[in-house]
Structures are given as structure tokens and as C-alpha cells.
Amino acid sequence: MSYFSVQVVPKSGESLPGFLLRLAKRNGYFELDRLMTKHQLNHIYRGTGALYDKTVQELGISEQLKIRDFGSIKSNGFLKNCRVCPTCVKASLPILENWQSTTAYHCDLHHTVLVETCQACHKNLTWDLPVLDAKCSNQYCSAPLPEIASKLRALSKEAFEDCYTAFTWANMAVDIGNMNRSEQLAFGYEVLTCDKTFLPLIKEYLTQQAQYSGYPDTMRFWQAYSCLSGLNQDWALRSALLTAIQKLSTEHFAITSGTLTPLYVPHDFKKHYLEGIPLDETYFTLRKSYISTKKVEFDTVSKEHFSFSNLISALCRFAIPKDSSTVSLRHWPSVIAPYRVSATDVILACCQGDIDFYFDKNDQLLDSLHISEIHMRKFVFSHLDKFENGHVDAQAASLICQLSTEQIYAAKREGLLKTYRVNNFTRRSFRVRDVLKLARLLDNQLPLPLNSAA
């Protein structure tokens, strides 16, 4: 059943929100809010699910959505700001889906720069009816959208992807500020062509000596390395980055030969690697839990999931073989998981020398980082000890004290442990300091070495 008197057919390449706007306009609506809420628009954009089915049914547009499969164009299912070609919408052409891509800069038909932000009020365009008339969607502005000819019309799609990569790196190197997607690509192009503005930037951030205490500087090293590997074509930036990285490697590694390279792999960088790994079903679950909670379920961890290839290859030059009483990468996430220590911290500890590790050069997979379990626990304790007022849950306390959770709660009842709850919605947890005190009391029962400060 359709609730609309005027039926609209989706056009080729049209974006789903653009189609809905056109449907609303033809039926006389002048605000999309009259037809659907933003939540409903997001539900439809997701393309699948119970909320999608319910919303489509409520609006009576299931037949129109079947004409063209909008479901295949979802990325992460979140609707971004609207980007339009003002020349196209003035000519009543549809708002295309590929305009919404991060690497789309101009319209292929008119070579007009895609507009995402109003130049008058500087607000991002939202999916609302005024954009179909090439006007700002802000009801208090309604300024016409500018039609600007693209200066980058000769660039290919791959070149625009490189522009985005370069922008991402530059944005991490220095705080560029808020830019819309078109501005980001234009900025990235400037970075790639490496004019005088950015050459000093590269020199400044890449030639500094990597110190793990100087976290931002070492992060930029890896970000630059990531940018380099992400570029499809040869740009001036590429050669500048290579030169700088080589210089850094030569200078820095030469100084620290024989010791561990104090390189620090930031979480964002690691996430970038995770995103580059071919996806399978188990990977989604693992990645989601890792990114949100910094914990992993060790049963689902496989060797391909943690690939610090560049880091490992750098570390392997300085690896000191240890004895065979080590655990492989396959197991150490399970050791650290209950203590809420991130893999990043472990790598840091390796670099610092707090953890002895062994790298098996014969292993074809790069993630066979073997870490001494004893030293791992030592690191965990010293990590916990830093957070005097930190809290651990019953399971972690049980592992630290080598007691069952029932015994932990018994200790609590006897007054040996105090529990805390931040608010009514968090579970009760134990203060780390109290847990370590209890562990000290039970010292003769524990096989684990305790931090002397505990």
C-alpha cells in the first residue's frame, strides 16, 4: 500500500536519500521531517534489518525500493552529510550515490566541485528538500550553493584516493582543522605535489629521533609509513617520505644497535592494519570487541589478525632469542585480556625491555611473537600497580590471587577486599591495591613473581 499520490521511480546511480527527497518533493512536502524522521532515514539507509523493514512498510515505499537495489551501496550504514553538484540538481538531475564517496571531488558531467558545506552559514548540508533546489538546507540561511569549476578535473579516481591518503597523513601530522570532503581532497593534492608548505612539515616530523616517550613523533613515523604504502602513483610526496624514512631508520637504528628499538605502535595505526586485512566472519566480531573494549576473546584470535609487519621486521633485527619456555602470540592475548591491558602496551613493554620476547624467523607468518609468560605477568602487575585507584573485576582478581571467585567474594565479606561501584549501572569491582595486598598475603601460594612495590 502506498501513501503517496505521486509515485517516483529511482534513476540510475541515484542515492537512496536523494530518491527519497525527490519522492517527498513531488508529493508536495517542503520538509523531509514531515515524511520521516532522521532515524527513519538512517534505518532505510542501512538497507536491511527489522527496523529497515518496519520503516519501509510504514512509508509504503517497498515497491520503489525493489526497482533498484539500494542495498548494495552501504558502507558502514551511517548516513553522512549530503554532497551535491549544484548544476546537476538545478537541472533536476538526481543526487548520485558516488558523489557521497570520500574520494569524489567533482561531478563527472559538469566538472563542478561537489558542495557539502554552505559558504554563507558554513553549516554542512543535510539531506533535506532545499538541496534539490541547490540551496542551503539550513532553514535560516537558504543561500544558493556555489557552482565552482573543478581545477582537478584531470585527476583519475586512483589519484583522488591518493589525495585522501595524503590528507589523512597530513591531518595526523598537524591539526588541519575541520574540512569538508572536497576541501580534504584539494588539501591532499597540495600535500602530494609537495610544495614548499609541506616539505618543512615532513622534515620536522620525520627526522626527529623516535622516542616512545615522545609518542606523537613516533606515531607520525608509522603514519608516514602507512601513507607511503597507501599511495597508488608516484608523487613528489612519496620520494620525500622515502628519503625521510630512510634517513630516520639509518640514523636511529644505527644509534640503538644491540638494543630494542623503542618504537611505539599506536592504537590507531594498528587499527589501520586491521582494516587492511581481508575480512571474514570471525574477524568482524574480533575487531569490534577489540576496538571497543581493547580485549580479545582468545578463541577467535588467529595468526592473521595481528599483523605488525613493519614493526616486527624492524624488531627482528634486534631480537634476542630466548629459551623455549615462551608462549606464542596465539596465547598471550588471553593472558593479558583479563587485566585489561592492550596489545599496544605489550608492544611498548617489549620495546622498553620490560618483557623479554623471542621472534621466530623461521615462521612464515609475521605474528609469531613469542613472549615469556613470566615476564608478561610481571608487566601486567607493574601495569596494574600504576593505577593505584584502578579497579578490576572478580575474574581478574581471581587470576591475580589464584583464588576462585567464590573465595574472592569470601575475602570481600571478611573485609580483606573492598568493592566499588561507580554508579548504579556498573558492576561491582575490586580496587587493585587491595587485590595486590591480598595477593601479597598469599605470596607463598603464588607461582607468579610480584612487583616489589606491591
Add this chain to the structure above:
Amino acid sequence: MTHQLASHSDEIYLGGHYSKIWQKMLNVVQQDVDYPYSLLIYGQSGVGKTSIGKHFAQELNKDVVPDPSSTPVYPAVYVKLTTLKSPAQLLKQIIWEIGLTKGLGNEVHELIKQLKRLLQEHKVKVIILDEMQNALPFAAGQKLLEISKTLTELLDDTHVPLILLGTPALKKLLEIDKRSKDFQLEEQIARRFKNSIYIPSFPTRAKAWIEAINFITAKKGIAPLTTKDWQLSARLHIATDGRMALLQKLISLSKLSADLTSDAALDALKEGFHEGFMEELNPFDLEHLSAKELKKITSI
């Protein structure tokens, strides 16, 4: 656009004064001005306002060839109004009739804007509002003024004329300034309307009355009446007050057939009147109304 005129319809009787009304309605649609004038047609209940309004809309829309790939075209939109609480409801009923039933606003200007768009999309040339008296309050006052202003705004913004059908109470819509005593406002809506048309009931001795009777009885295969059958036509007029709707009701309730004699037909009508009309005096009962008395009444 070609349309059949009086007496060429198989569905309703378009003879007599109906043909003039039909032509006037056509004139409203065929106006070639920027701001077309609207028309108000009023009459008592049962004289045929709804029949002619519906039939007019059907005839206008009949000429359109449906195309599934494009927006349907409705030259005429016929809306039977129910009792309204606000002017916005009037506009909503029109929009619902066009086919849009979701997400309608509550403000008059929003609805008019939306209606304007829909009327353009569907290429509507006239809006027929039946039972328009339902939209009006009993007394002249602020609410009547609001309805009047809404209709004025609708006419000015959409440029689509209206044909309003209703009872004689509808006339007060065009007589606002004459009625209101407490507020003196320049009336605006009347100048957007042509002269109102009153649909009368059929006169007793009109040829059109006999034609109307024959139009209805022909469907039952009954032989047509002539001017010589003045008694029967007069009795029918007394029973139905010359109104088509009541005539149709009487004929349908009476068990008439082609093979009945005139006396049998009279008896059938007598029974039909008794069944469907609450009058105590049955004009088909010779004891209640003899031929002599009938002649005196009708002055024939």
C-alpha cells in the same frame, strides 16, 4: 475536452435545468484566465447536487488515458466533505482524496503549499467540494471567516477553481459581510465566485419532470409517461416534492413492472410510498386524494 450534454448520459438525468447547470460547470473548467472564478451550487436535499457533481468529475476524468509510468492525471477532484473542526481539515480531506495520506502538516499555509504541488503534478483543473455546508459553522463568526480565508488563499495560490455543492445554508459563505455585525471586514471570497446557482426541484407541470420520471422508470422497462398521464405525474410530484432523489427512492421501493395496469401501478406506488415515506397522507391512495381533489390542487 468533449463532454456529452443533457440527456446523453445513461447514469443520471441531465435534462431540463440540469443541462444548464452542466454547461455552467463546464464553463468553470474551461476558463482561460489567470485567476479562474469558482462556482457555488446550492439546493435542497435530493435535488441532484451530488449526482451531477460526481458525474461531472467522472466525465472529466474519463477522457484521461492512464499511463503506469507517469503520474496519474485527474482533471477533476471530487471530495465529499465531512464535518470539519478546522480549515486545515478541509485541505487535508482534499489531499487525502488526491491520494496522499501521510505526513500532512497542521498549518493551513503548509497544506496549501503541498496541495498546490499535488494539483500541479496531477494536472487538476477543478476541485468539486460536495456537502460544503458541513465545513461551515452554524452561525457567522470567526470560524466562518477562517474557512472563507482558507478558500480565498487556496484559490489565489493554486489557481484551480472550486465548485461548491451544498444546501442553501452554503450561501452564507458568500454573504459574510452582510451577516457579521461585530466585525466589519471587507469580504473577499465573493468576488472570486461567479453568480451562485440554485438547483430547484422540478415544477409540477414541466416536461422535464415527465422526462425525469421516464428516465428512472425506463430502467424497469416501464412504458414512458406522456403529458396525458398528468394525474400520475402529479401524484408522483406530490409524493416526492419534485426531487430526483425521492423519486428514485419511491420507484425503487415500489414493485413496478412493465405488465402492470395503471391501477395496479397505482397500488404498487401506494405500497412503495407507505414503505418509504413517513407521511400519513398517501397521494396514491384514492381515498386520501381523489382525482377531483387532485385536479383542484394542481389546477389542471
